[in-house]
Structures are given as C-alpha cells and as structure tokens.
Amino acid sequence: MNYNSKIRETARRLLIERQVDTVLGFxxxxxxxxxxxxxxxxxxxxDTLHWDSFCWVNLANYLPKLQGRIAIVAKGCDARNIVVHILENQIRRDQVFILGIPCKGMVDGRKIVKALNGKEPLDVLEDGDRILAKGSDFEQSFAKAEVLQDNCAICVHRNPVIYDELMGDAVPEQEHIDRHADVRELEAMSADERWEYFEGLVAPCIRCYACRDACPLCYCPTCFVDESRPQWL
Known part of the structure; x- marks a missing residue:
C-alpha cells in the first residue's frame, strides 16, 4: 500500500498551517x-518524504531530543513506543502529531540478499504483496510474507494504537499467531544447552553498542551496557 501521497499532503498542510515545527519521517x-x-x-x-516496507527504523527514539511540536510518521510498533515515552514523561502528548501508518510488516533485506545468493540488486521494488529485486542481468520476485522481519511475522498490532491522522485504511490484524514458539524451545533446553545458546548469541559481540542505539526506550542517564560494575559484557 502506497502512503506517500497522503504523508506528503498531510505534512505540507501541517507545516503551512504552523500546526507543527518539524516533520519526522523517512x-x-x-x-x-x-x-x-x-x-x-x-x-x-x-516531497522528499518516502514510505515503503524498508522503513523499519523506530523514529520514536528521536522525539525526546527534539524541541517544538513534532509530526511523526508511526507504524503500529512505533505508536506503542510513543505511548510509553508519554507515560514515562519523556514527551508530552500535545507535543506530537502522529501520522499513523497501518502496516503489514517490514521486509528483512538480509533475507533477500541471502536468497539472491551473491547476485547484486540494483533496485528492489514493492508491488502489493510481492517484492521484486532487479539487477543488471536478472529479476527475481519474492512473496512479501516470505521475507518479512521475524518480529513482523508475529505482530498483532499492525495498526497504530494512538494517532492523530491515519494515512490509510486500517489493515486486518493477525490472529491465531504463535508468538512464543521460540520461548518454548528455550524452555525445553537443559541448563547446559541454554548456556551454550546464550554463549553463541553474545559471541559476535565487539561492544559496538549498536544494541544500545537500537533500544526502543533509550533515555536512561546511564545505559546498563556502559556500566562496568556489574560487568554485563
């Protein structure tokens, strides 16, 4: 679903009418x-504003750092994050104008790269429920459902829970989704197997702090990954 026209139209109106000082989008x-x-x-x-299924970054983390009244483009998960920022007094509700995006999930580019098996995509286009990768000498199509990010595949809040204007019709929410299959797998492991699992999980860590920067509620004065006592990493 293409939301670009509606996002741009709404952003232009809000800025012209001085309802907001800034529009935060992609x-x-x-x-x-x-x-x-x-x-x-x-x-x-x-007109530089854009939306597609690769807009997976959570924009809510920028809100506490901005001044004035802000319009923000927010899909379902982002809107839930904004709610927590409001509850935690990191932002005021009257400070933000939420452009709600009904979302059917973000595409995981890593899955596409893996499926292309070394072929370099020069462009990747979205056409309804299909994703088309184009290279200098190939075209390869994927069902969007097959290349969704893992968390999007089990999302049960596709529509924003809070918004000021919705950029399109609400999409059907997913039902009967097994959201805890990975938890049950972990629970079924022995203590030694769990230790091995978590060792493998943190083994690639080089303390680049990308996990800190990706935290959806990054406003703690001191992040736990920066603490030396206890030594977390």
Whole structure:
C-alpha cells in the first residue's frame, strides 16, 4: 500500500498551517532496501518524504531530543513506543502529531540478499504483496510474507494504537499467531544447552553498542551496557 501521497499532503498542510515545527519521517536511501530518517521543517521539503516496507527504523527514539511540536510518521510498533515515552514523561502528548501508518510488516533485506545468493540488486521494488529485486542481468520476485522481519511475522498490532491522522485504511490484524514458539524451545533446553545458546548469541559481540542505539526506550542517564560494575559484557 502506497502512503506517500497522503504523508506528503498531510505534512505540507501541517507545516503551512504552523500546526507543527518539524516533520519526522523517512526519505529514500541511496542504496536498495535502505530508507533513512529525515527532519522536514519547510513545505518545500515534503516531497522528499518516502514510505515503503524498508522503513523499519523506530523514529520514536528521536522525539525526546527534539524541541517544538513534532509530526511523526508511526507504524503500529512505533505508536506503542510513543505511548510509553508519554507515560514515562519523556514527551508530552500535545507535543506530537502522529501520522499513523497501518502496516503489514517490514521486509528483512538480509533475507533477500541471502536468497539472491551473491547476485547484486540494483533496485528492489514493492508491488502489493510481492517484492521484486532487479539487477543488471536478472529479476527475481519474492512473496512479501516470505521475507518479512521475524518480529513482523508475529505482530498483532499492525495498526497504530494512538494517532492523530491515519494515512490509510486500517489493515486486518493477525490472529491465531504463535508468538512464543521460540520461548518454548528455550524452555525445553537443559541448563547446559541454554548456556551454550546464550554463549553463541553474545559471541559476535565487539561492544559496538549498536544494541544500545537500537533500544526502543533509550533515555536512561546511564545505559546498563556502559556500566562496568556489574560487568554485563
């Protein structure tokens, strides 16, 4: 579903009417399957706003760092994050204007790269429930459901739980989803197997702190990964 026209139209109106000072959204990246956060402050800039199934970054983390009234593009998971920011007094409800995005899931670019088996995509397009990867000498199509991010595949809150304007019709929520299959697998392991599992999980860690930067509620004065006592990592 293409929300670009509605997002741009709404952002332009909000800026012209001075209902907001800033629009926080996405623009298309320079590489396939990449979108990047962008701050828009003038009506002339709104045509750079973009939305597709690669806008997986959680924009809510930027809100506590911004001043003035902010319009933010938010899918279901982002909206839930915004609610927690409000409850934790990191932002005020009247500070944000939420452009709600009904979402059928974000695509995991790593799954596409793996499926292409070394072929380099020059462009990746979305057409309904299909994802089309194009290279210099190939085209390969994928069912979107097969390349969704794992957390999106089991999401039960596709529609924003809070918004000021919805950018499209609400999408059906997923029902009868088994969200805890991985938990049961872990519970079925012996203590030694669990230890081995978690050792493997943290083995690639080089303390780059990407996990800290990706935290959906990053506002603690001191992050636990920065503490030396106890030594977490």
């Amino acid at each position: 623009k298309k990246g320079t590489l396939p399957m990449r979108c990047q956060p962008v701050l828009i402050t003038t009506p002339e800039e709104v």
